[in-house]
Amino acid sequence: xxxxxxxxxxxxxxxxxxxxxxxxxxxxxxxxxxxxxxxxxxxxxxxxxxxxxxxxxxxxxxxxxxxxxxxxxxxxxxxxxxxxxxxxxxxxxxxxxxxxxxxxxxxxxxxxxxxxxxxxxxxxxxxxxxxxxxxxxxxxxxxxxxxxxxxxxxxxxxxxxxxxxxxxxxxxxxxxxxxxxxxxxxxxxxxxxxxxxxxxxxxxxxxxxxxxxxxxxxxxxxxxxxxxxxxxxxxxxxxxxxxxxxxxxxxxxxxxxxxxxxxxxxxxxxxxxxxxxxxxxxxxxxxxxxxxxxxxxxxxxxxxxxxxxxxxxxxxxxxxxxxxxxxxxxxxxxxxxxxxxxxxxxxxxxxxxxxxxxxxxxxxxxxxxxxxxxxxxxxxxxxxxxxxxxxxxxxxxxx
Ligand code: GLA
Numbered sequence: 001x002x003x004x005x006x007x008x009x010x011x012x013x014x015x016x017x018x019x020x021x022x023x024x025x026x027x028x029x030x031x032x033x034x035x036x037x038x039x040x041x042x043x044x045x046x047x048x049x050x051x052x053x054x055x056x057x058x059x060x061x062x063x064x065x066x067x068x069x070x071x072x073x074x075x076x077x078x079x080x081x082x083x084x085x086x087x088x089x090x091x092x093x094x095x096x097x098x099x100x101x102x103x104x105x106x107x108x109x110x111x112x113x114x115x116x117x118x119x120x121x122x123x124x125x126x127x128x129x130x131x132x133x134x135x136x137x138x139x140x141x142x143x144x145x146x147x148x149x150x151x152x153x154x155x156x157x158x159x160x161x162x163x164x165x166x167x168x169x170x171x172x173x174x175x176x177x178x179x180x181x182x183x184x185x186x187x188x189x190x191x192x193x194x195x196x197x198x199x200x201x202x203x204x205x206x207x208x209x210x211x212x213x214x215x216x217x218x219x220x221x222x223x224x225x226x227x228x229x230x231x232x233x234x235x236x237x238x239x240x241x242x243x244x245x246x247x248x249x250x251x252x253x254x255x256x257x258x259x260x261x262x263x264x265x266x267x268x269x270x271x272x273x274x275x276x277x278x279x280x281x282x283x284x285x286x287x288x289x290x291x292x293x294x295x296x297x298x299x300x301x302x303x304x305x306x307x308x309x310x311x312x313x314x315x316x317x318x319x320x321x322x323x324x325x326x327x328x329x330x331x332x333x334x335x336x337x338x339x340x341x342x343x344x345x346x347x348x349x350x351x352x353x354x355x356x357x358x359x360x361x362x363x364x365x366x367x368x369x370x371x372x373x374x375x376x377x378x379x380x381x382x383x384x385x386x387x388x389x390x391x392x393x394x395x396x397x398x399x
Pocket of ligand 1: 040041042043044045175176178179249272344345346
């Protein structure tokens with residue numbers, strides 16, 4: 001209850017005025033969701049296929065131009081309020097969440113856009129570091145807002161690229177395009193099949209027909225996730241170097257499982273890149289099978305592909321963790337569960353499970369305590385409603 005009223009438009013405007021004071025300049029409000037990826041994990045930076053949807057939780061941004069060449073950032077989630085000048089915004093700000101908006105400002109500056117000061121208040125209800133793209137949601141809402149306030153007329157796809165580059169170049173995480181794309185292009189009631197090489201996407205209605213999608217947060221603290229992630233990117237690049245001459249592929253996402261089987265001997269002293277390539281080629285094949293299964297209403301098949309995806313992320317790509325594996329195991333022990341897997345970057349964070357809506361309460365009541373008994377951690381459960389992508393909410397003055 002309190003979380004909802006704390007995030008109500010009136011309350012947020014009040015918080016904005018308390019933090020930054022009242023001026024005649026407009027305050028604009030924008031929203032970008034988080035996302036959950038249903039299948040197609042660790043394929044995006046190889047130019048492969050993914051199948052995410054937007055969620056109802058996200059980041060609301062209240063923003064005002066100030067023209068004073070000062071940049072003030074505050075959040076309803078953390079106490080910190082930072083005020084930076086024109087020089088300071090081009091440097092990272094410790095290990096802080098402010099690096100996400102700063103990375104976006106940096107991308108606008110690199111494109112020759114003149115920035116002259118903003119007050120920004122962020123209010124998010126996507127759990128941080130849980131694999132639901134709280135960071136992409138901050139980046140995309142910032143890029144979308146700047147585009148509108150500065151009349152830069154970048155397309156939504158360009159804003160996605162700006163946001164991804166903010167993460168790659170400023171934050172230093174070599175992520176692919178999935179999160180920012182999903183957060184920008186999400187459509188209520190749909191998941192999107194995205195080809196991360198061509199960036200062509202197709203919205204697929206999520207006709208769950210009595211089923212539901214439950215995201216479960218391990219609440220495990222993620223550590224070393226950025227460097228482990230970047231290592232996976234390098235290992236996939238190595239696999240591509242080894243395979244490209246013999247197969248003619250120009251990006252790893254093109255690799256078919258049968259091509260890999262034929263050329264395994266190329267990996268004589270590179271066992272790890274071979275494992276990574278096997279995951280990527282199989283995972284792409286799983287996405288190619290999962291989407292028609294969903295469209296045909298074959299949710300059993302969809303669930304099995306989710307299970308295989310997790311096992312591959314655990315054994316071949318090695319991005320799972322004990323709490324994630326425990327949660328997946330406990331979920332699959334529930335007779336009604338069709339499939340369960342880790343979602344997002346792994347190393348902690350969330351699982352996504354598919355089950356009959358009528359079994360949701362039993363699922364939560366059974367898996368929650370069993371998870372605590374197995375790990376000492378407390379899980380959080382969210383039922384996902386696929387929501388819309390980034391959007392403008394309102395514009396008003398505080399006087
Ligand atoms: C993170 C990255 C994405 C993607 C996923 C794994 O969320 O930001 O680009 O690689 O991990 O699928």
